[in-house]
Amino acid sequence: MAKHAKSLLSRWSSRVFLVEVDEKPLYFRLQARHGGERAPQVFGQLRQEDRCFSVLVCTGDRIKGAKFYPQLRDKLSKELPPGCDLTTMGSFLPRVRDSFIRGYFLKSSAEYSAHVERLLRDLVRREPLLVCSYAAGGGGGQAWTQRLWSPSEDETVSDYFVVSSDEPECHPSALSMINNDVFYSFEEARDVFRKCGDVIPEAASVLEMLPGSAGVSQKPLFPVVVLEGLDATGKTTLTESLRETLGAALLRSPPDCLSPWRALFDREPPLIRRAFYALGNYITAQQIAQEGMKTPVIVDRFWHSTAAYAIATATGGPVSNLPGEGSEVYSWPGDLLRPSLVLLLTLDAEERKRRLKDRGLEKTDEEQKLDCNQLFRLRVEEAYRRISGPPCVTVDASPSADKVLQQTLLLIRSNCHL
Numbered sequence: 001m002a003k004h005a006k007s008l009l010s011r012w013s014s015r016v017f018l019v020e021v022d023e024k025p026l027y028f029r030l031q032a033r034h035g036g037e038r039a040p041q042v043f044g045q046l047r048q049e050d051r052c053f054s055v056l057v058c059t060g061d062r063i064k065g066a067k068f069y070p071q072l073r074d075k076l077s078k079e080l081p082p083g084c085d086l087t088t089m090g091s092f093l094p095r096v097r098d099s100f101i102r103g104y105f106l107k108s109s110a111e112y113s114a115h116v117e118r119l120l121r122d123l124v125r126r127e128p129l130l131v132c133s134y135a136a137g138g139g140g141g142q143a144w145t146q147r148l149w150s151p152s153e154d155e156t157v158s159d160y161f162v163v164s165s166d167e168p169e170c171h172p173s174a175l176s177m178i179n180n181d182v183f184y185s186f187e188e189a190r191d192v193f194r195k196c197g198d199v200i201p202e203a204a205s206v207l208e209m210l211p212g213s214a215g216v217s218q219k220p221l222f223p224v225v226v227l228e229g230l231d232a233t234g235k236t237t238l239t240e241s242l243r244e245t246l247g248a249a250l251l252r253s254p255p256d257c258l259s260p261w262r263a264l265f266d267r268e269p270p271l272i273r274r275a276f277y278a279l280g281n282y283i284t285a286q287q288i289a290q291e292g293m294k295t296p297v298i299v300d301r302f303w304h305s306t307a308a309y310a311i312a313t314a315t316g317g318p319v320s321n322l323p324g325e326g327s328e329v330y331s332w333p334g335d336l337l338r339p340s341l342v343l344l345l346t347l348d349a350e351e352r353k354r355r356l357k358d359r360g361l362e363k364t365d366e367e368q369k370l371d372c373n374q375l376f377r378l379r380v381e382e383a384y385r386r387i388s389g390p391p392c393v394t395v396d397a398s399p400s401a402d403k404v405l406q407q408t409l410l411l412i413r414s415n416c417h418l
């Protein structure tokens, strides 16, 4: 049996499982004996003869795992019979960092369960997966049991009863965010790109653009002001005006030199996509350090964008699912240049939509998600506010462009000694 699967199985009965139903996580855990508890909510509506399955991705190779997870969904969606319901799930050891594993949960009516079982048996032989089946009937008929399919013929694995579990203090995705969704050093992000060269040849071109190290030798002499905010809050308009008014250099993250590869890495799974944006910040940091010796520098998006979108995407559901305020996930990378000031442009949802419509440009998937998913937008905005590091000041972007400019100039002058 693979070493990774073995280590997962060694603490199997301590794991908590969550199944995401309409972005709401429903939790259950395992128990050796049945004490008359009701079946967890996720099994609540099912009939005795129905079957459920969990399919969890289990590989020690992060890149392979990240690429395989969405492919598995496509494969299951294509091959599962029509009466089968598929949703995302995960499993973790409470409070254990990097213990979170992802997968899918399948509900099948009795009619199709033999078909689903055949499909999964075939899959588990070829792919790094841990599969469990769930059936009703134990503990006097009401209880559901989990059977873990042994990854090798000579292993015996116990059956467990499944019972509801309390919500953990923080959403379990927070246990795996660090260095999977958000990178806190140049080395960590670069390491992902070095490792994904075999599967994505373009990674080499990005590596060529990188500085030798994160380190910026000298602090810029002039103020460095970053403009942040959701799409269409007016960043481009304001950065252009600031450039003219202050005679500043205007930079952006990701930097222009990464433009040829942005669309490609936007289609990659979070691990690779987020590493791309993280690396972009280090290239921009080098440019800031150079320009900042000659003039003030205005930057269109920087670290706040990278971290806030990543954290908000990795966490589902309401704002309360975000890692708590003060969590280490909101900390500024120790090796990344700190701007003098970060301004966060805020706009109410209706006005932002109106501006988006007037602008009429094509939107990224993530921006379309912002548009139709109110919860996602709220999570991004709150994550922006929680990020620590350089001072972050909120600017109301709803007045006219000129008024927003005047307000911003006042803030820059009072915070940056210009």
Ligand SMILES: Nc1ncnc2c1ncn2[C@@H]1O[C@H](COP(=O)(O)OP(=O)(O)O)[C@@H](O)[C@H]1O
Residues within 6 Å of the ligand: 229, 230, 231, 232, 233, 234, 235, 236, 237, 238, 355, 356, 358, 359, 397, 398, 399, 400, 401, 402, 404
């Ligand atoms: N203060 C403002 N009032 C009204 N419309 C604005 C204002 N600032 C920008 N816009 C318009 O809103 C749209 C989005 O602005 P833009 O600067 O492109 O935002 P971002 O760079 O944040 O995506 C553009 O059509 C722009 O002309």
Ligand SMILES: Nc1ccn([C@H]2C[C@H](O)[C@@H](COP(=O)(O)OP(=O)(O)O)O2)c(=O)n1
Residues within 6 Å of the ligand: 230, 231, 232, 235, 253, 254, 277, 280, 281, 301, 302, 303, 305, 306, 307, 309, 364, 366, 367
């Ligand atoms: N420094 C940055 C800049 C953008 N991103 C990501 C976050 C979102 O997925 C997109 C938003 O960028 P986009 O270019 O669509 O937004 P604007 O048009 O500049 O407002 O890019 C990032 O992670 N880090």
